[in-house]
Amino acid sequence: MARYARKKQCWCKSGKKYIDCHYERDEQKRITIQEIIEISNKSKVKMCLHPKADKAACNEIIKAHSIQRAKILENISRDKHVYSFSSHIGDIKKQGRMLPKLIGINEASTFTGFCNFHDTETFKPIEINDIEISNEHIFLIAYRSLCKEIYAKQYQKNMIPVTREGDRGLSLVEQKAFQKYIRTYEKWVNAGLSDLMYNKKIADNYLLAKKYDDIAYYVIEIEGMPEIVSSGQLSVEIDFDGKVLQTPEDFSNISRQLDSISFSILMKKSNGLIVFSCFKHEAKSIDFLKSIENLNDIELPNAIIRFAFEFFENNYFSPDWWEGITENKQEAIIKRMNDSSEFKERGSDVLKDDGIGYVNWKTIKRYKNI
Numbered sequence: 208m209a210r211y212a213r214k215k216q217c218w219c220k221s222g223k224k225y226i227d228c229h230y231e232r233d234e235q236k237r238i239t240i241q242e243i244i245e246i247s248n249k250s251k252v253k254m255c256l257h258p259k260a261d262k263a264a265c266n267e268i269i270k271a272h273s274i275q276r277a278k279i280l281e282n283i284s285r286d287k288h289v290y291s292f293s294s295h296i297g298d299i300k301k302q303g304r305m306l307p308k309l310i311g312i313n314e315a316s317t318f319t320g321f322c323n324f325h326d327t328e329t330f331k332p333i334e335i336n337d338i339e340i341s342n343e344h345i346f347l348i349a350y351r352s353l354c355k356e357i358y359a360k361q362y363q364k365n366m367i368p369v370t371r372e373g374d375r376g377l378s379l380v381e382q383k384a385f386q387k388y389i390r391t392y393e394k395w396v397n398a399g400l401s402d403l404m405y406n407k408k409i410a411d412n413y414l415l416a417k418k419y420d421d422i423a424y425y426v427i428e429i430e431g432m433p434e435i436v437s438s439g440q441l442s443v444e445i446d447f448d449g450k451v452l453q454t455p456e457d458f459s460n461i462s463r464q465l466d467s468i469s470f471s472i473l474m475k476k477s478n479g480l481i482v483f484s485c486f487k488h489e490a491k492s493i494d495f496l497k498s499i500e501n502l503n504d505i506e507l508p509n510a511i512i513r514f515a516f517e518f519f520e521n522n523y524f525s526p527d528w529w530e531g532i533t534e535n536k537q538e539a540i541i542k543r544m545n546d547s548s549e550f551k552e553r554g555s556d557v558l559k560d561d562g563i564g565y566v567n568w569k570t571i572k573r574y575k576n577i
Contacts, residue, residue, distance in 0.1 A: 349469035446498035
């Protein structure tokens with residue numbers, strides 16, 4: 208419970224009532240960056256997300272990469288570092304908002320979500336071979352993204368108790384607003400985790416049966432190496448045409464299953480691949496994939512960048528590219544990242560052309576099975 212002057216009221220974190228607080232307000236009680244870092248480290252989980260995981264057998268949990276390390280991260284790095292937006296609560300508390308920072312490629316996109324054996328065996332087809340536009344490869348790319356999202360969402364859930372402590376030292380009005388925000392945040396985290404686990408149950412069955420016929424995809428091949436790589440999964444809100452596919456009420460309802468999209472930017476030999484996929488039974492996701500078709504080859508690359516930074520944190524980008532674009536372009540990307548983290552209701556036009564050319568990618572070919 209946050210602390211305030213004796214005999215004044217403070218906001219109970221249960222959100223149910225006001226109670227008398229018997230502590231003097233003390234600015235020194237505000238949570239420190241060091242406290243946040245220590246609790247954050249303890250909140251990180253180590254687990255094997257393979258459907259046949261066994262606590263006894265899966266005893267070597269590794270830092271698995273959700274993005275190709277050797278094939279792309281090393282090539283877009285400078286001195287083996289890339290930029291990524293830091294969502295660490297300590298960094299945000301210090302900077303006031305999410306900003307990009309340089310991180311080593313050995314840490315970029317990693318998560319302790321698989322044991323060495325299951326990571327190696329599960330993703331061998333896309334690790335030892337070049338990526339192919341096949342149901343199996345697209346499925347495995349999506350499965351890895353799904354597991355990374357589950358890991359991230361579980362970490363967010365584990366961090367909620369320390370996040371609640373962020374109101375220490377605030378005024379009563381600020382504290383009440385902060386706790387309202389946290390309750391909304393917790394609801395969204397739980398709903399998101401529920402969706403992800405539902406999708407994983409379906410995906411696990413396909414993985415074990417090696418059945419990949421239910422995967423739908425839309426893939427764009429671009430010339431050369433992309434300056435930005437990404438990986439993630441989300442429940443689709445709107446499509447590239449501005450059509451609303453699912454509403455905020457749907458997203459906050461933990462009992463309602465939402466249609467999802469898997470998204471990755473990676474490499475196929477010497478060219479980049481932008482991969483969108485979903486299950487064929489997800490009608491709203493199929494609608495989203497179809498909306499990509501309406502973007503011409505010139506519009507498509509910058510639409511992809513808007514999508515990546517509007518909806519995902521698991522983005523890594525070239526230092527030369529980030530430092531080489533204008534401040535106006537940087538601020539547009541920073542705003543997208545921060546707006547998405549503050550539960551601001553998105554307008555239906557957020558993926559529409561904003562007049563900014565972020566990249567100069569050349570579209571070579573499109574692949575689809577929808």
